[in-house]
Amino acid sequence: MNRPIDSRKEFLEVLEQTRIEAEARFQRAPRSALYESIARQLAAMQSMTESGRTPTEDERESITIGLLAARELEPAQDPDLVDFIERLHELNGYFTAWPPN
Structure with a gap:
């Protein structure tokens, strides 16, 4: 990724790509509570932002994918995993801040 998300359109595109990848990672490791949590949180983020909806402050504060990535996945050597972590x-940062329209 290597650059910040700077629009809702880009957020939604990156969210979809990352959600699909998280689901695939969970399917490859079905006992992984980590990937299950990440996949569920990404799906929740998608649901909370559907049709232009603005997530509530409580919803924004409920997402912990950045913390999980920092605690459980870093440091990573695999370039694909590094990209996944960056996303x-x-x-998480964009969702937490959720800039106005």
């Missing part, structure tokens, strides 16, 4: 941090 999790960017998504």
Whole structure:
């Protein structure tokens, strides 16, 4: 990723890409509570922002994918995992701040 998300359109695109990847990672490791949590939180973020909806402050504060990535996945050597982690941090940051229209 290597750059911040700077629009809702980009947020939604990165969210969809990352949600699909998280689901795939969970399917490859079905006993992984970590990937299950990440996949569920990404799906929740998608639901909370559907049709232009603005997530509530409580909803924004409920997302912990950046913290999970920092605690459980870093440091990573695999370039694909590094990219996945960067996207999790960017998504979490954008979602938490949720800029006005």
